[in-house]
Each structure stands twice: as structure tokens, then as C-alpha cells.
Amino acid sequence: MKRCWCVSAWAVICVWCLGRTLQGGHEARFSQEQRAYWAFQPVNPPSVPEVSLRHRVRTPIDAFVLERLEKQGLSLDSPAEKHEWLRRAKFDLLGLPPTPEEIERFIGDDSAGAYERLIDEFLASPHYGEAWGRHWLDLVRYAETAGFNADPLRPLAYKYRDYVIRAFNADTPYDRFIQEQIAGDELFPESEDALIATGYNVMWPDESNASDILLARQEALNDLTANVGSVFLGLSIGCAQCHDHKFDPILQTDFYQLQAFFAGIVPVESVPVGSHDALADYQRKLRAWLEETAAVRNELHGLESTAMAMAGREKRMKFPPIVLDAIDTPVEHRTAVQRQFAFWSQRQITVSDQELEAQWTTSQKTRRDELRQRRAELEKQKPQPPGRLAAWVGTEVQSEPPATHLLAGGGYQRPLQEAPPGFPVALVNGASNLAKVTSPRLGTSGRRTALAKWLSDPGNPLTARVMVNRIWQGHFGRGIVADANDFGTQTEPPMHPELLDWLASEFVARGWSIKEMHRLIMLSEVYRQSSHRRSAEQPDHHGMEVDPANTL
Known part of the structure; x- marks a missing residue:
């Protein structure tokens, strides 16, 4: 009896789930909390805050971080030694340790702009890419x-x-x-x-x-x-x-x-x-050539596909008729989905030249050779891109x-x-979530153009946030959002949402330049801090108790 109840309950649940799927779509109602979720809101860059320790502010990043530290009675750690910063910077940008010569040169360079020049040197290295x-x-x-x-x-x-x-x-x-x-x-x-x-x-x-x-x-x-x-x-x-x-x-x-x-x-x-014009002209000429040569090519394809089907009949048996139709259809007549089916199936139906040759009768070979010779002559007239x-x-x-x-x-x-x-x-x-698709003149659908422009639109609430978070993660080991691949509700909220939005807006304003974001982050006092733990005699030594996860 208990077993029957379980089966019955399972069936009811399945019907309920399917009903939700069928009725959902664009009529689904999100809760107010879901609609207000931070990641789906437009990027709204905040003003750079004022802080007490202005002498520690090298970039606006420092001001955002210092504002929160000061509220907890904390401050930034002391700057790292030059050789420590150099090692950190080169590993971050190039994945390589500094050479003894680089260490000596950088430590001995007390001129203004020494840090900037070194960052630019690393960014110009082919090892950066x-x-x-x-x-x-x-x-x-x-x-x-x-x-x-x-x-x-x-x-x-x-x-x-x-x-x-x-x-x-x-x-x-x-x-x-x-x-x-x-x-x-x-x-x-x-x-x-x-x-x-x-x-x-x-x-x-x-x-x-x-x-x-x-x-x-x-x-x-x-x-x-x-x-x-x-x-x-x-x-x-x-x-x-x-x-x-x-x-x-x-x-x-x-x-x-x-x-x-x-x-x-x-x-x-x-x-x-x-160019668009040159390719459109090429495709127009190619379509004309395909029409003019269709009789020869189709007859030859019919002979060759029949022989191939006979030689590979055992290998073809595992495929359904819809896939076999795709294989047997001439390439230029295949629909998009037939081309996809052919891609996944044809490579599995390989036969040797001997197996293929054994399928031809004498008269078929004669006709095949005539058609191949004729096709070779026509190929010389085929338009080229x-x-x-x-x-x-x-x-x-x-x-x-x-x-x-x-x-x-x-x-x-x-x-x-x-x-x-x-x-x-x-x-x-x-707004309507349906894409406005304009088909280009190149024989494609234009759908991906619509998607690419939406993804790269400055108004997209996620694209810039996600990328600057990845860059931040590359320098600090953890993003402002902990899970760089999931900004959803099951991920911890951003540890500094204002800084994330400021970085995202700055990223777009600076021409979506990844190298500019490296410079902005690496020239900050936040990045330049020492990683050594403070002793009990040092100021702000209680930071480990106040902020053990270093999220401030």
C-alpha cells in the first residue's frame, strides 16, 4: 500500500511540474524580491566617498575600501616592500617570477612613475596575453x-x-x-x-x-x-x-x-x-554557378552516395531515417539541421577505396568517370571568394x-x-525580451548579431560587472562576488557592491579596456598593501578579530 502511494504521489508531482512548464513562459510572475535582486538592476555608479586618510588614496578604489575600514576603526595595512610588490605584480600579470635583474633595477628606481612604468612593461610583454x-x-x-x-x-x-x-x-x-x-x-x-x-x-x-x-x-x-x-x-x-x-x-x-x-x-x-559587399557578390555568383551545374553534380552525387551507402551499409544501420536523409542529400541542398546531422554522422561512415570501388558496375564506372571529368571542367569556372x-x-x-x-x-x-x-x-x-533580428546579406540568420550587441551593450546589467569581477579575482584571489560564474541568489552578495558598480561603470567609460582595469587596480594602495600579519604592537592589530575573512 505504501509503495502504491509513493508511485501515485510521484505521478501527481510530475503532472504538476509539467503544468508549470507549460504555463510558465513569459507569463511567469517573479516576486518583488526577485525583481529587485541587485545583479539585475542597472549599473549605477556611486560617488567616490570622502575619507579621513586622504594621503592613502591613490585611486578611487582606495576611497571605497577606506570608507568601510574607517567605520570599523581600521585602516589600510602598510605598503609592501618593493620586491614583494614586484613579485606580486609579475605573477599576477605574466604568471612568472621576477628575475634578479628586474628586482635590482626596480628597488634602485626611486623616480616618480616607477610603479607605472613597470606595470606598462609587463602589460606590453607577449607573456601577458x-x-x-x-x-x-x-x-x-x-x-x-x-x-x-x-x-x-x-x-x-x-x-x-x-x-x-x-x-x-x-x-x-x-x-x-x-x-x-x-x-x-x-x-x-x-x-x-x-x-x-x-x-x-x-x-x-x-x-x-x-x-x-x-x-x-x-x-x-x-x-x-x-x-x-x-x-x-x-x-x-x-x-x-x-x-x-x-x-x-x-x-x-x-x-x-x-x-x-x-x-x-x-x-x-x-x-x-x-567585405560584406564582396562576399555578397561572391555568393550571388556562386548561386548562379550552382544552378548551372546542378544536373552534372546531382547525377554524380546520386551515383557516389548510392555506392557509399552500399559500402557502409552496416555502419549506417545505427542511424534513423532522418539522419540518413541528411547524409544522402547533396551538400548545397541540405537544411541547417541536415548539415548538423551530417557533421555528427558522416565521420562515422568511413569506407576504404577498395570497399567503395567494389560497389561499382562497369557501366557505372564509365558514367562516373565521365561525370567526374565534366565536373572538373566546371570547377575551373567556379567563382572564388x-x-x-x-x-x-x-x-x-x-x-x-x-x-x-x-x-x-x-x-x-x-x-x-x-x-x-x-x-x-x-x-x-x-520590455519585450524577443530579439530584433535583421538578417545580413551573407546567408546567415543575423540572430547572433542581435545577441552579441545585447551582451556588449553598456546597459546590460551583468556584462561589465561580471568581467571586472573576474579581473579583481585575478589580482586578489577572490572576486568582489565570491563565485565569479554565478551572480545568482545562492551566491554570497558582493562584499562591496558600490565598488563593484564603480569599477563596472569605469570599465565601460574607459573603452572596455582590460589593461586599464589592471592599471587602476595595481596602482591602488589596496593592492600595494603588505600581506604580513600585524603584530600586537602595531596599530589596528585587532583587524583579524573585526574582519577575519578580509571582506572589508
Whole structure:
């Protein structure tokens, strides 16, 4: 009897949860407390406070920290010895210890601007991009292999790594850095770096021998969606994959509307490069060439795909008809989702030349050779792009991406209503959360452009806060918000919200310059403090009792 009651209760709960999912969407009502949550409010830079110890204020950072210390009867610690500060600074910026020559030179330099010059010297080092680029590569789960059991190489993935290093060394403005990674192919098609940057969109772990291709596609999109949420917004959006977030005002519809921006993404290893006008002209000529040569190419494709299907029939058996249709459809006729299916499946159907040759009859071979010769002649007339780049790139191949649906319980087999591209409801301050998408002339949807511009908009309440918090964490070991990837309600509130907002607004005002934030932090008295514990004879020695976690 008890067992029956448990099963019955479980069934009731399942129906209730599904009902909440279906009825939620944009009609969900957040509590007043959720709507007022600090991270979702616009960045409102406070005035720099006045403090008693003005002689200890080198940057406004010092004033914010001193104000709170003075209220507790405390002050900043004494400055670190020059060799201590030098070691700290070089490890922070370059990940390397100072050389004996650098120590001797810096200790002997008593001129004004000695600290500033050393910071600039470190920021100009190529090792800076390697050290800070590594932090970014960890965030975006960069790898040169695909993961899982087979763990195959991604031979061109290293170009994304090198791009990130170059971007940090060049102090690429953070808003541009975001735009290049999310939609570089749409916004800056003439820039090789911007095209390489879109490798971010296909850095997902990839089970290369997956038999369930539809599941592999969905898991890749889920991974990308969750990563965008944590890296750029500092939110655990991935927790809303199966249901509304249990703690934060993030709806399940938010998860899939964010995913819709990436629905048409396909990994490719070669992309055209050129201006918008030049690429539009190239694509127009290419479409004309494809129409003129369709008869020859389609007949040859039919012969070759039939032979390939026969040679690989045992390997094809594990795939459903929808995937086999994608494999057998000529490349230029494939829809976006068929290209995705083909990407995950075709690499599993490899056959040897001998196996393939055995499928041809004599008459088929004769016709095949005639068609191949004719195709080779036509290829000489094929339009060429202004330039071409070999790189691991995440782009789109059609202006109409496949539909994204809300998934009951997160299962791809149970699609519910369609989810158009949109932004998390809690972040749009009551405005429509649907993205205004303008399709570019380059054969892509334009969806990622809308997302990139929203993420990099100065009015976005999270983007600048999240990044300056990461920079602060890189210098002090802990961010102003303790969990740099989760600004949600389950994370400790910021230990100094006014300072966080001032830094975020200053970041934007200084052109989204990461190097400027390094300078601002490292030239402060807060950063220059000694890390030695004070003795009982020193002033303010009771600071350990008042502020043991050093949060003031």
C-alpha cells in the first residue's frame, strides 16, 4: 500500500511540474524580491566617498575600501616592500617570477612613475596575453581534442587559442571581444581574427562516435547555452534546461530562447573572407554557378552516395531515417539541421577505396568517370571568394535556422511550443525580451548579431560587472562576488557592491579596456598593501578579530 502511494504521489508531482512548464513562459510572475535582486538592476555608479586618510588614496578604489575600514576603526595595512610588490605584480600579470635583474633595477628606481612604468612593461610583454588568455580559455572550455572516449584531435582549434592571446595582448575592447566570438562572421567578415573567434561557438565537448545524433546535437547546444550564461552573464542558466530555475528568476523558456540564437551553428574548417559587399557578390555568383551545374553534380552525387551507402551499409544501420536523409542529400541542398546531422554522422561512415570501388558496375564506372571529368571542367569556372581562411569556425550556412522548442524535462524527444530567440526576462526591465533580428546579406540568420550587441551593450546589467569581477579575482584571489560564474541568489552578495558598480561603470567609460582595469587596480594602495600579519604592537592589530575573512 505504501509503495502504491509513493508511485501515485510521484505521478501527481510530475503532472504538476509539467503544468508549470507549460504555463510558465513569459507569463511567469517573479516576486518583488526577485525583481529587485541587485545583479539585475542597472549599473549605477556611486560617488567616490570622502575619507579621513586622504594621503592613502591613490585611486578611487582606495576611497571605497577606506570608507568601510574607517567605520570599523581600521585602516589600510602598510605598503609592501618593493620586491614583494614586484613579485606580486609579475605573477599576477605574466604568471612568472621576477628575475634578479628586474628586482635590482626596480628597488634602485626611486623616480616618480616607477610603479607605472613597470606595470606598462609587463602589460606590453607577449607573456601577458598567454597568462590572461589562459584564464579565458579555461572559461570557454577550450580544448584541442573533442573529448569523450575517442577524443579525436581538432587540428585547427589552436587558432582560437592564438586569437585569444593576440586579443589580450592588443587590449581588444571587451565589447568587441564579445562580438567577435559570438558573431564575428556576421559583424566583421573581412577580419580573419573575427572569423577565428567564432570557434567559441563550437568548443563544445563532442562525442564523435555517438549513435543518437539528435541527442548529440541537443547536448552540444545545451553546453553552449549554459556556457554563454556563465561566462558572459555570470548566471547558472544551465539549471533551467529541464524546468524553471529553482532559486533564480530564470525561466526554462529563457534557456531555450537563448539557445535559439545558436540553432543554426555548424562547425566548418574553411570560410570565405572579405567585405560584406564582396562576399555578397561572391555568393550571388556562386548561386548562379550552382544552378548551372546542378544536373552534372546531382547525377554524380546520386551515383557516389548510392555506392557509399552500399559500402557502409552496416555502419549506417545505427542511424534513423532522418539522419540518413541528411547524409544522402547533396551538400548545397541540405537544411541547417541536415548539415548538423551530417557533421555528427558522416565521420562515422568511413569506407576504404577498395570497399567503395567494389560497389561499382562497369557501366557505372564509365558514367562516373565521365561525370567526374565534366565536373572538373566546371570547377575551373567556379567563382572564388575574395579570400579563404582555414580555421575551426562556428558559423551558419542558411538564413533560416531550424526551430528551437521548449523541451519537456529537457528531453529532445518531447518538444513543446517553439522558442524564438530572446533574452532572459528578468534582465530586460519589463520590455519585450524577443530579439530584433535583421538578417545580413551573407546567408546567415543575423540572430547572433542581435545577441552579441545585447551582451556588449553598456546597459546590460551583468556584462561589465561580471568581467571586472573576474579581473579583481585575478589580482586578489577572490572576486568582489565570491563565485565569479554565478551572480545568482545562492551566491554570497558582493562584499562591496558600490565598488563593484564603480569599477563596472569605469570599465565601460574607459573603452572596455582590460589593461586599464589592471592599471587602476595595481596602482591602488589596496593592492600595494603588505600581506604580513600585524603584530600586537602595531596599530589596528585587532583587524583579524573585526574582519577575519578580509571582506572589508
